[in-house]
Amino acid sequence: MMKIIKVKDQVEGGQKSFEIFKEGLANNAKVFGLATGSSPIKFYETLVASDLDFIGCTSVNLDEYVGLSADDDQSYHYFMKKNLFDKKPFTKSYLPNGLASDISAELKRYDQVIADNPVDIQILGIGQNGHIGFNEPGTAFDSNTQEVQLTESTIKANARFFENEADVPTKAISMGIGSILKAKKIVLFAYGKSKAEAIKGTVEGPQTTDVPASALQLHDDVTIIVDEAAASLLSK
Numbered sequence: 001m002m003k004i005i006k007v008k009d010q011v012e013g014g015q016k017s018f019e020i021f022k023e024g025l026a027n028n029a030k031v032f033g034l035a036t037g038s039s040p041i042k043f044y045e046t047l048v049a050s051d052l053d054f055i056g057c058t059s060v061n062l063d064e065y066v067g068l069s070a071d072d073d074q075s076y077h078y079f080m081k082k083n084l085f086d087k088k089p090f091t092k093s094y095l096p097n098g099l100a101s102d103i104s105a106e107l108k109r110y111d112q113v114i115a116d117n118p119v120d121i122q123i124l125g126i127g128q129n130g131h132i133g134f135n136e137p138g139t140a141f142d143s144n145t146q147e148v149q150l151t152e153s154t155i156k157a158n159a160r161f162f163e164n165e166a167d168v169p170t171k172a173i174s175m176g177i178g179s180i181l182k183a184k185k186i187v188l189f190a191y192g193k194s195k196a197e198a199i200k201g202t203v204e205g206p207q208t209t210d211v212p213a214s215a216l217q218l219h220d221d222v223t224i225i226v227d228e229a230a231a232s233l234l235s236k
């Protein structure tokens, strides 16, 4: 089932998802699936300002760029440290290793991490083309962790975080859609007009690999937090 929560802005969206995390912790959730990008930033700020703590908990992130080290300030490792882990550490935090010399061994390792740490609550953003994690259009709904070639549109969209578009890595390691769907509960954020088409496809479109997030229709506990612009193409 998909539940849509319309919010006025990212601050309100952050508060709504904070309530979901808080309730999850109170109900013994231990493993949190985390995401990067701009959409969860206000949510992380809310967590940081709160008195919740994640000692005894585990985090598992969705993805990492290939070729960036954990201390590169464009890496997702760095993003998570800066926005959350430095202030609210988890007892154990996992991300794919973007510098792994043996990528296929790294994919296996990460699948094992996911199998050993079943996610209670998964946070997601969404790409303009409907990607979740870095699962671009065409990705099978039952996919495991994989190395992905980023599409031109994703590289362009993410170029805003880099000095030059040429600096954006062209590959990433991403948890698969099948793995994402195994989370008990999923919370997806989408803000702004550039996400409206993707949200329409996710919620009202057919289940199609052309819109990776439409796979979420297969899950029974998805909350979609949207602002007015991102919700603007929904029929209700």
Ligand SMILES: N[C@@H]1[C@@H](O)[C@H](O)[C@@H](COP(=O)(O)O)O[C@@H]1O
Pocket: 035, 036, 037, 038, 039, 040, 062, 063, 124, 125, 126, 127, 128, 132, 133, 134, 154, 158
């Ligand atoms: N791999 C990330 C996704 O996990 C994220 O959802 C997406 C949207 O980012 P933003 O929230 O900044 O729009 O960007 C990247 O591609």
